Amino acid sequence: MIYNRKVHGTYFDLVMVLPALLLFSIFIVWPAVEAIFTSLYASPNRGGDFVGLANYREMVGDPVFWIAMKNNLLFILCNLVFQVGIGTIFAALLDRGVRRFSTTMRTIIFAPLVIAPVAIGVVWSMLLEPNFGMVRQLANTVGIKLPSQGFLGNPDLAFYSIVAVGAWNYIGFMMTIMLASMQAIPRDLYEAARLDGSSAIQTFFHITLPGVKGALILCSLIVIVGSFKTFEIVYVLTRGGPGNTTQVLGTYIVESAFTLFRPNYAAGMSVVVLIVAIFFGSLQVLTSRKRK
Amino acid sequence: MIKNGLYATGIAMSALLANVATAETTVVFQGMGAEREAFNKEAIRLFEEQNPDIKIDYSWVANEPYKTGIKVMLESNSPPDLYFVWAGSFANDFVDSGVAENILDSYERGDAWGEAPAGVVDQFRYKDGLYGAPGQLYTKYFWKNDAFFEENNLTAPETIDELIGMCHQIREIDPLMTPVSFGASESWTINHYLTILFQRHVDLETMQGDWHLTNDEENLWAHPGYLNALKDFKRLETEGCFNDGINSVDPGVSRTMFATELAAMTFCGSWCPPIFNSEGFEGKYSAFPFPKVEGGAGDQTGALVGVQGYQVSAATEEREATLKFLSWLLSPEMHALQARLSGQLSANATALKEGDLPKESVDLLNRVAQANVSVPPLNTIVETSVSDVILKSGQDLVAGTVTPEEFMERVRTQALEAKSRM
Numbered sequence: 218m219i220y221n222r223k224v225h226g227t228y229f230d231l232v233m234v235l236p237a238l239l240l241f242s243i244f245i246v247w248p249a250v251e252a253i254f255t256s257l258y259a260s261p262n263r264g265g266d267f268v269g270l271a272n273y274r275e276m277v278g279d280p281v282f283w284i285a286m287k288n289n290l291l292f293i294l295c296n297l298v299f300q301v302g303i304g305t306i307f308a309a310l311l312d313r314g315v316r317r318f319s320t321t322m323r324t325i326i327f328a329p330l331v332i333a334p335v336a337i338g339v340v341w342s343m344l345l346e347p348n349f350g351m352v353r354q355l356a357n358t359v360g361i362k363l364p365s366q367g368f369l370g371n372p373d374l375a376f377y378s379i380v381a382v383g384a385w386n387y388i389g390f391m392m393t394i395m396l397a398s399m400q401a402i403p404r405d406l407y408e409a410a411r412l413d414g415s416s417a418i419q420t421f422f423h424i425t426l427p428g429v430k431g432a433l434i435l436c437s438l439i440v441i442v443g444s445f446k447t448f449e450i451v452y453v454l455t456r457g458g459p460g461n462t463t464q465v466l467g468t469y470i471v472e473s474a475f476t477l478f479r480p481n482y483a484a485g486m487s488v489v490v491l492i493v494a495i496f497f498g499s500l501q502v503l504t505s506r507k508r509k
Numbered sequence: 510m511i512k513n514g515l516y517a518t519g520i521a522m523s524a525l526l527a528n529v530a531t532a533e534t535t536v537v538f539q540g541m542g543a544e545r546e547a548f549n550k551e552a553i554r555l556f557e558e559q560n561p562d563i564k565i566d567y568s569w570v571a572n573e574p575y576k577t578g579i580k581v582m583l584e585s586n587s588p589p590d591l592y593f594v595w596a597g598s599f600a601n602d603f604v605d606s607g608v609a610e611n612i613l614d615s616y617e618r619g620d621a622w623g624e625a626p627a628g629v630v631d632q633f634r635y636k637d638g639l640y641g642a643p644g645q646l647y648t649k650y651f652w653k654n655d656a657f658f659e660e661n662n663l664t665a666p667e668t669i670d671e672l673i674g675m676c677h678q679i680r681e682i683d684p685l686m687t688p689v690s691f692g693a694s695e696s697w698t699i700n701h702y703l704t705i706l707f708q709r710h711v712d713l714e715t716m717q718g719d720w721h722l723t724n725d726e727e728n729l730w731a732h733p734g735y736l737n738a739l740k741d742f743k744r745l746e747t748e749g750c751f752n753d754g755i756n757s758v759d760p761g762v763s764r765t766m767f768a769t770e771l772a773a774m775t776f777c778g779s780w781c782p783p784i785f786n787s788e789g790f791e792g793k794y795s796a797f798p799f800p801k802v803e804g805g806a807g808d809q810t811g812a813l814v815g816v817q818g819y820q821v822s823a824a825t826e827e828r829e830a831t832l833k834f835l836s837w838l839l840s841p842e843m844h845a846l847q848a849r850l851s852g853q854l855s856a857n858a859t860a861l862k863e864g865d866l867p868k869e870s871v872d873l874l875n876r877v878a879q880a881n882v883s884v885p886p887l888n889t890i891v892e893t894s895v896s897d898v899i900l901k902s903g904q905d906l907v908a909g910t911v912t913p914e915e916f917m918e919r920v921r922t923q924a925l926e927a928k929s930r931m
Contacts, residue, residue, distance in 0.1 A: 261606035263930065346762065347754025370694075370756030372908045458696065459756040460905035475577035477893055478602045480584060 249491055256485035260478065272485035281461050282486065285469040288376065292444040292465065295377075299384035301436045304391025305429075309421055311392070312399040313407070323396070327389035334386065338453025341382045345369055372462040375455050379463060383450055387443075391436050398432030399425055431505075438501040445493055466490050533564045534830045539582060539589035540569035544780055548850040549838075556837045563830050573695055583608040583822065590825040591835060594641055596632035596816040597889035598896060603820060604640045610821040611638035615832045622839035625857040632816040632885075642839055643856035644818040645847070648877050649701050649778045650796040652785075657686070657773050665797035669741050672800045676750035679773050690772030691751040692763030699742075699755075699903030700888045700896075701813060702776065706741055708811045708884045709802040710734030716807075720890045722928040729928060730895075730921045734806050739906060739913035741802065746907060755907050767794075782869040783852035796872055812876065814883035816856060898923040 259268045276282050307326055311319050329337065344351045347367025356363045364371045368378040402425065410420045426433075448467030451457060457464035457472065464472075466486060474483035540549050546569055553565045570578050575593070582588055583603065594600040603609040616623040616630065622642040623630060633641030653665060661682050666672040676688040693699045707716060711734035718724035719732075745751065752758065752766065767775035768788035775781075776799070785794060801809040819838070821831050837843060841860035848855050848865040854874055855861055866874070877883065888896045898919050905911040911919070 261608075342757070342759075345757070346759075347757055348752050348762070348766075365753045366908060367754030367757045370754045370758075370908065372905075372910050375757075455757075456694075458694075458901070458904045459908040460901045460910060462905075462908075462910070471577065472897075475580040477897055478580060478606065 249488075252484045252487050252491070255481050256488050258481050260481045263479075272482045275482065276485055276489070281464060281469060282466075284461050285457075285464045285466045288463060288465045289445055289447070291376070292380065292383075292447055293441050295380040296383060296387070296440045296444045297437060299380065300387045300391050300440055301433070303384065304388045304436065305395045305433065307388065307392040308395035308399055309425060312396055313417070313420075313425075323392075326392055329386045330389045332386075334449035335453055337382065337386050338450050342369065342454050345378065366459075369455050370459055372459050375459060375463050379451055379454055382454065383447070386450070387440075391440075394432050394436055395429055398429040402428040434504050435501070438497055438504070442494055442497050442501075445490060445497070533562060534827050535564045535566050536591060536827050536831050536834050537587075537589040538565050538567045538834070539579065539592040540567060541575040541579075541593035542569060542572055542780075544783065544853065545569070545847070545851050548843075548847045548853075551846065551850060552838050552843050556834055559837075560833070563834065565834060588822045588824050590822055590827055590831040591819055592822065593644075594818060594820045595886075595889045596641060596643070596818065597885050598891060598893055599889050600633060600641050600820060601635050602893055604635050604638070608823050609640045610823045610825065610828070611640060612642065612821055612832065612835075613639040615836070616642075620832060620836040621841070622836050624841055624860075625839070626859075629816055629856050633818065633820075641820045642818045642835055643816050644839055645816075645856050646854040646858075646874075646877070647779045647815050647817060648854070648873055648883075649705070649776060649799075649813045650873060650876065651689075651774055651776050651799060652767065652781065652794050652796055653774050654767070654770060654772075655793055655795055657770070663773075666800050669744075669800045669802055673744060673748045673750065676745075676748055680749055685771075687752040687766060687772040688774060689745070689750045690763040690766035690775045691755050692758035692760040693755045693904060693907060694757050694759050696900040696904050697886070697888050698760050698763075699907065700900055701778075701886055702742055702745075703738065703899065703903060704884060704887045705799045705811070705813050706738035706802070707735055707807075707887070708813070708882065709799070709805040709807045709809060710738040710741075712806045713808070713811075713882055713884070716884070719924070720887075720892075722892055722895075722924060722931060726925060726928065730917065730924045732806075735920075736913050736917055737802075737805075739916055743906060743913060756904050764788075779854045779870060779873050780852075782867050782873075786852075786867065794869070796869065796876065798876065808882040810880050811882035811884060812880035813886060814877055814880070815885040815889055818856065892924070892927045894927050895920060895924045 256272050257267060257269060259266050259271070311323055315322060332340075345368045347353060347363070347365075347370060350367075352368070353363060364374060368374045406424050406428075407420060410424055415423070446467060447465055448471070451463055451465050451468050452471070455463045457468040461469075466489070470483045470486045470490070473486065474480045538549075538553075540546070549567055549569070553567055557563065557565060576599075579592055579594075583592070583606075588608065594603065600609070616639050625643045629643045629646070630639070632643060633639055651665070658664070661679075663675060663678070666675050679686055679688040691698065711732045715724065715728075715732050715734075718728075719730045722729065724730075746755070752763070752772065763772075763775060764777060764781060764784055765788060766772040767777070768785045768790040770790075785791070798810070798812065819835060821828065821835065825831050839857070841857060844855040844857045844860035845862060845865050847853060848861050848870075852867050852870055854866070854870060854877075858874055884890075887899055891899065902911055902916045902919050906913065906916055
C-alpha cells in the first residue's frame with residue numbers, strides 16, 4: 218500500500234488511537250483515579266470523612282493484609298515453579314521427545330485452560346470434599362489415610378491445594394507459549410548438536426533454553442501479574458480460609474469491601490495491587506522492547 | 510404537507526395517551542434464598558392483580574453471595590427499592606452507611622406490616638428510627654434421626670457431657686454413622702454453635718454489653734464463660750462428634766448427610782425441615798434443644814432466635830409504592846401464605862392457622878415460645894469487625910491453629926479497637 222502523507226499524518230494516527238484511548242480511560246484510568254480518591258476517605262460506616270493516608274497506615278499494621286501479601290508472593294513463587302517450570306518441561310517433551318500422540322497430549326494438557334476458573338474451583342471442591350469426594354474414595358480404595366480436615370480444611374495443605382489446582386489450570390497455557398517458541402528454533406541447530414554428540418539434556422540447556430529466553434520471560438511476567446491478581450480459584454475453593462490461611466489480596470479486598478463494609482479501605486488495597494501490577498506490566502513492556 | 514403534519518401529530522398524541530394509560534411504577538425487590546421464591550412470586554402476582562399500576566421487579570440471590578452482593582447493589586447507582594436483611598448489625602451497617610430508609614412513619618400510621626408483635630418489630634429499631642420490617646423468625650435446634658435413636662435405645666442428650674458420651678456410643682454402634690453432621694466451609698455455621706454455647710456459659714446482661722461494646726474496657730469480652738464455651742466446642746470436635754473436614758464441608762452437604770441417614774444428629778435451623786422433607790426424610794426426625802451446660806452462668810433454656818425482614822432503600826424514588834408492597838408482603842394474610850408455601854417461621858405467628866406450617870416447624874415455634882432467653886446469631890448482632898474475628902477464628906479453632914485462649918485474646922483486642930472508634 219502506498220503511504221499517503223495527506224491521509225496518514227499525526228491527526229490520522231490520533232483518530233485511529235482515539236477509540237482505544239477513550240475505552241481505556243473510561244474502564245481503566247477513571248476507575249483507578251476513583252479508587253485512589255476513594256482510598257483517601259473513611260468508610261461510610263466510619264463517618265466517610267477525608268482521612269488522607271490513614272487507610273494506608275492501617276494497612277501497614279493489619280496482620281491479615283500481610284498474610285494476604287505473603288500468600289500472593291508465595292503464589293508467584295509456586296506458580297513460577299509449577300506453571301512455567303512444568304509447562305516448559307511438557308513443551309520440551311512434546312517438541313523433541315514425544316513422537317506419537319503429541320497432538321492428543323497437547324489437547325489434554327491445554328484443555329483445563331478453556332474452563333472458567335470458577336467452574337474449576339467448584340469441580341475441585343467437589344473432588345476434594347473430605348467425606349465423599351472422589352479423592353477420598355480413591356484414597357480409601359488404595360488404603361491411604363488422608364488428613365481428617367481434608368485438603369481444603371487443613372491450614373497446612375489448603376494453600377498448596379490451591380496452587381496445585383491453579384497449576385492444573387494454567388500449565389497448558391504456559392506449555393503452548395513455550396512450545397510455539399521452541400518450534401521457532403531452527404532445526405539445523407539441533408541437527409548440528411546431534412552430529413557433535415550432544416545429549417538430550419545438553420541440547421535442552423544449550424540450544425532450547427537460550428532460544429526460548431524471551432518466551433520464558435513473557436510467561437514469568439504473565440504468571441507474576443496473574444498471581445498477584447488471583448481471586449476466583451481461592452474464593453471458590455476456600456474463601457480465604459480456614460481462618461485467613463489462604464487469604465490473598467483479591468479475596469481480602471472483596472471481604473473488606475463487602476463483608477466488613479469498608480469500601481474505602483478496600484480501595485486502598487486495590488491501589489497497592491494496581492501499583493504492583495503497573496510495576497510488573499512496565500517490566501514486561503521494557504523486556505519486550507529490549508528483545509526487539 | 511398539512512395532512513402529513515396532522516397525521517404525525519395524531520400518531521404522537523395516541524402514543525402519548527397509550528403511554529399514560531399504561532404508566533407503571535416499578536418497585537425493584539431484591540430477595541434472598543430459593544426457599545422464599547415460590548411465596549414471593551405468588552405474593553407479587555396477587556399484589557399486581559390488585560395494583561395494576563405497580564410492577565414488582567423481583568429477583569433473588571443465594572444466602573452466601575447475598576451477604577456481599579447486596580452491599581454492592583446498595584452502593585451502586587441503581588439500588589433495589591426493597592431488600593432482604595437480617596436484623597442486627599447486618600441491617601444496622603446499612604443505616605450507618607446511609608443507604609437504609611427510616612420507615613417509622615409507615616409503622617406509626619398503622620401499615621399492615623406493623624401488625625407483627627412489637628418485640629419483633631423492635632429488632633429493627635436503631636438510632637431513634639425504625640429501619641426495617643420483620644418477615645420471618647429463624648431459630649436453630651438439634652435434630653435427631655428418630656428411627657436410629659429408637660432402634661438403639663438412645664434418648665436426646667440433655668447436657669453437653671451426655672452429648673459427647675452419646676457421640677462415642679454412636680461411633681461404637683455404627684462406625685460409619687456420623688454422630689453430628691457439620692459443615693463449616695461457610696463459617697457462620699461455627700458461629701451458630703458459638704452463639705448458643707456463649708449463651709449457655711455467660712449471662713445475658715454481660716453478653717449484651719459485649720455485643721454492643723458498652724461494657725467497660727476491663728470487662729469487655731473478658732467473661733471466663735466465653736473461654737469455657739470455646740473449650741466445650743473444641744471437645745465436641747476432638748471427641749469425634751463431627752464428620753471429617755468440617756472446615757471444607759458445605760453446610761448443604763451436612764444437611765444431606767442427616768437427611769440420607771449418614772448422620773444421627775445435626776444442628777440445623779428452622780429453614781431445614783422443608784429441606785429434609787424435600788430429600789425424602791419427612792416424618793423421620795424430631796427436634797431437641799441444645800444441651801445444657803452444667804454450672805453455666807447463662808439461662809439453660811435459652812435458644813438462638815433471629816429476625817429477618819426487609820429494608821427500604823434510602824435512594825428509592827418510589828417510597829410510597831414500595832411501602833404499599835411491603836405492607837402487602839407482610840400482611841397477616843401473606844404471612845399465612847408464606848408459611849404454607851415456604852415453611853418458614855412467620856414473624857407474625859398470630860396470623861397463622863393450624864396446618865399452615867409443617868408440624869416440625871410448629872414444634873420449633875412452641876419451643877421458642879417456651880425459651881426464657883433468646884439470642885440472635887453473633888454475626889448479626891456483634892459489631893461487624895469483632896464478628897469477623899469470631900467468624901475467622903472459629904475456623905482456626907477447628908483447624909487447631911489457635912487455642913481457645915488465643916481466640917478470646919483476638920476477640921478482646923478487636924473489641925477494644927472497635928470500642929475506641931465509638
